[in-house]
Amino acid sequence: MHELSIAMQIVEIVEEEAKKHDSALVSAVHLEIGTLSGVEPDALEFAMEEAVRHSIVAKAELFYHYIEAVAVCEECCHEFKMDDYFKVCPYCNSINTSMLKGKELKIRSIDIQTK
């Protein structure tokens, strides 16, 4: 259920930013979610529907940009896509690898209406 706390954080941050810019209406929110961020897309999208209610984000179009996870092997320096957390290098079988992207949990940008 941590997706709901994440959804509510999104709404809170977006509301604050919109307010800073004297806007009372947010028309779009672009989110970046890594495929290995620990957030379940379906659960987040469902939670967002609830979290935006009664907020200035309620009418915003929500864009979910899912970022595919990539790791680099520290032995052979090859980069490879990660389908799951088991980041064994497919080139040299080393487990000495590091994730480069795929853990994103970010608000990329918002579109706001001002008078």
Place this chain on the structure above:
Amino acid sequence: MCGTCGCGEDDHITYRKPGEYNLFHSHQHTHDGTTHSHAHDHSHEDHGHQHGHEHSHDSEHGHTHSISLERNILSKNDLIAERNRGFFEGMKIVALNLVSSPGSGKTSILERSITELGEKLNCAVIEGDQQTLNDAERIQKAGAPVIQINTGNGCHLDALMVNKAMKSLDVKQNSILFIENVGNLVCPSLFDLGETKRVVIISVTEGDDKPAKYPTMFETSHLCLINKTDLLPYVDFDMEKVKETALKVNPRLEFIALSAKTGEGMNEWYGWMQALKG
């Protein structure tokens, strides 16, 4: 709506020491009409207030602006976590975030650790559970100062809860602060508490596929304690398989196999903590 679990009520997190009522409620700020500030650090809904602005505009035409934020969604939690971390560093406190599924023996490991070297290591404990003071009472009996956070329906501790709890716990310099997270191998992995190290605990009765089933927790932890080794003769648990799987997720993970019941392996665990204290 509760920011932690999404139930219909307001946040209902309680902070208690054994024998005390709720020390404070998490909704301690006040709202004074529409002029309240947004300095509070957790989310609200259903307060009915508007975020209207008061100044007038020359133009009545609407404009759309795109604002680039590039902001981490958990940035508020992470900011408080960094404050906690700074406090721990300044006070030379080693803070250990203990995560596991329910029943792996977190509290038993703490009880034994506190009994055997509580004074030497200057231990204090923050207990996280959905309900009850049971664990806090066990820890107090073992002889360490303790505060219990009850998260209500919440599935994890966050940095703000730890921040509030440690203020009323009055953690001493050069101590070890155990933060026993809510028993859950999923949600706590996302929430940095400002801990020095994260310790994931599994027990041999849980099966050796835990790292395969719940990789995020193993990916974000520094040490894996494998508890209940006294039961190894009675269960099908492949120690090497567990380590091999977990290392594929996190090649830097360390392991200590121990039994909080018999004491086997506990010295290695104490040594690991003492090395952190320096």
